[in-house]
Amino acid sequence: MTVLRSPLRSPLRSPLYSPLVGKWGEVSLLPVFDLARTQRIDIVGIGDSNQILSGFGWDHGIQYALARYFPMWATGLISQNENNGNGSGTGYLYNRSGSLIGAVSGAPADLDKYLNKGTGSIFPAYYTYLANGSSLGSTLANGLVITGTCPLDTSAAIAFDGYYGTFATDAGQFRPFARWEETPFTTLSDPGAISTNTGAVSLQKVTLSATASAARAGKQIGMRWTRPSVQGITGPFFCTYMRARNTDRSTGFAYSTLEYRGGQSARTMAVDLQQASNDTLTHYFSVLRADQQAAEPHIVIMVNSGLNDRSENLTSVGPAAIADGASSAAFVDNCTAIVQRIQAIWTLNGWSQDELHFVFMVSHRQSDPDNAQLISYRSAIVTYAATLSQGYTIDLAAKITSAQMLANGWYASAGADKAHLTKAGYEGMGLLAIAA
Incomplete structure (x- = not known):
């Protein structure tokens, strides 16, 4: 058992401006x-x-x-419908994009349980559910955005993860996509359309990977559940969290x-x-x-x-x-x-x-x-x-x-x-x- 009552090694000391002493010191x-x-x-x-x-x-x-x-x-775990689609500011130089998508309730019980608040209110995360027959246009903003100044380092090898549900029936699909979120809007990953009908209800993960590129230094990048202006979402669709990881670290x-x-x-x-x-x-x-x-x-x-x-x-x-x-x-x-x-x-x-x-x-x-x-x-x-x-x-x-x-x-x-x-x-x- 690891018990950290005192440092396991010499304490890390770095310069830090202390508001207590008003000068640079060791902390x-x-x-x-x-x-x-x-x-x-x-x-x-x-x-x-x-x-x-x-x-x-x-x-x-x-x-x-x-x-x-x-x-x-890595970033924290971010939900698309955070704060019921209004956003709450979760994230440090990264954040969710877009407004409310679909609904935050009504998903099949075998999916609802993965972000089920019970009679309480775990907040600010909410799942996203588009019922069969619902859709989201390809031009509507959504997903996770990483700013160019984020310490995750947008020029590094980045993996975007999205957690989504599968269904036993119907013809739902979505096309996850990662790109530069500013000129020249270079594609980072496009695995093509993914069907949400696998014959069984389950929770899955899709990962969009981008290799390192110095050209992206300081550039804003992101993942979406849609490919902008190409393909949106056809319900049924369900998702919980998004996250980005620097795979080199x-x-x-x-x-x-x-x-x-x-x-x-x-x-x-x-x-x-x-x-x-x-x-x-x-x-x-x-x-x-x-x-x-x-x-x-x-x-x-x-x-x-x-x-x-x-x-x-x-x-x-x-x-x-x-x-x-x-x-x-x-x-x-x-x-x-x-x-x-x-x-x-x-x-x-x-x-x-x-x-x-x-x-x-x-x-x-x-x-x-x-x-x-x-x-x-x-x-x-x-x-x-x-x-x-x-x-x-x-x-x-x-x-x-x-x-x-x-x-x-x-x-x-x-x-x-x-x-x-x-x-x-x-x-x-x-x-x-x-x-x-």
């Missing part, structure tokens, strides 16, 4: 992130409105910070948002995971594990909560069932429920628990001195994390004061909104978060 990274120096790792974000805010949030800030130290070996990070719940506490996040089907969570984590192509994959679950937990009035949903929902004991119990639900998926699939790492980051300061409840949450979560074989905590309040955040212009609004941050705030706090 050691938390060992769980330092793993990205020698292998591929996947980080999975779970959080409140700070997870994705105005297209940024921790989804942006943590990736921004990690990219200063490590290569990005054997080390580095990838970051995905599994759960983003604005205005909600860790209790809601835990309930969402409890209500999601086993197939839904197995599908999600199976993709991450398989793509690492490692004897022992490493999945880092990063939970950020606290601000909304202070007003939670419902009994916690972990094993302790604490009636005082806003208490530090309830906060820990809800975090325990998150951990146990994910651990149960590993047990169900026979995966080693040693693959899992849990990082808890209680919400940032809003004042000096800090809010008493947030202080109690931080203290309690440290005690809980110590009970896990690979548990970590990030104490943002110990890294920077509210006055310093205010001076840096990191609050969304100095007077009205200190619960959220600016883009620069998420980037700066992201750098602090990954530091030891």
Whole structure:
């Protein structure tokens, strides 16, 4: 069993501008992130409105910070109908394209189960379903776009993966396609039309591969479920996630948002995971594990909560069932429920628990001195994390004061909104978060 209580090697030290000291200095990274120096790792974000805010949030800030130290070996998992087709800003210099396609419900049960939210609401991912007789025109935007400045490196050998459903009947088909998404719109991969009728309902993967080319440096590239102006989609059609991988990289990070719940506490996040089907969570984590192509994959679950937990009035949903929902004991119990639900998926699939790492980051300061409840949450979560074989905590309040955040212009609004941050705030706090 790999227990990362302290660095397995000399801490990685790189120049980093510290807002605390106002000069360039040496920074050691938390060992769980330092793993990205020698292998591929996947980080999975779970959080409140700070997870994705105005297209940024921790989804942006943590990736921004990690990219200063490590290569990005893959994008996160992106759904075409993210946020019910409205988009939520998931991704760091990559994102989904287009509006709502088809429906986000109504798929056959044997496919629906792969992104089934139950009575909860795993968010922002939604599947895409076009029923028999429905279609999507070839000129409508869709797919996954990687900007020319993305640290994935658009000039490298890139594999675009799309997860789609097959059916027992009907004449559905689609033509996945990858190209430069700017002049000269060079084709990167065109495998031709794919029939969705295989005689059986199942979930499959299509991979569109592009060889490395220096000519693509700084160019925007992407994959689509259609070939633009040539062939669209004929239903029935179903898809869950898209992803791009730099196949030349054997080390580095990838970051995905599994759960983003604005205005909600860790209790809601835990309930969402409890209500999601086993197939839904197995599908999600199976993709991450398989793509690492490692004897022992490493999945880092990063939970950020606290601000909304202070007003939670419902009994916690972990094993302790604490009636005082806003208490530090309830906060820990809800975090325990998150951990146990994910651990149960590993047990169900026979995966080693040693693959899992849990990082808890209680919400940032809003004042000096800090809010008493947030202080109690931080203290309690440290005690809980110590009970896990690979548990970590990030104490943002110990890294920077509210006055310093205010001076840096990191609050969304100095007077009205200190619960959220600016883009620069998420980037700066992201750098602090990954530091030891």
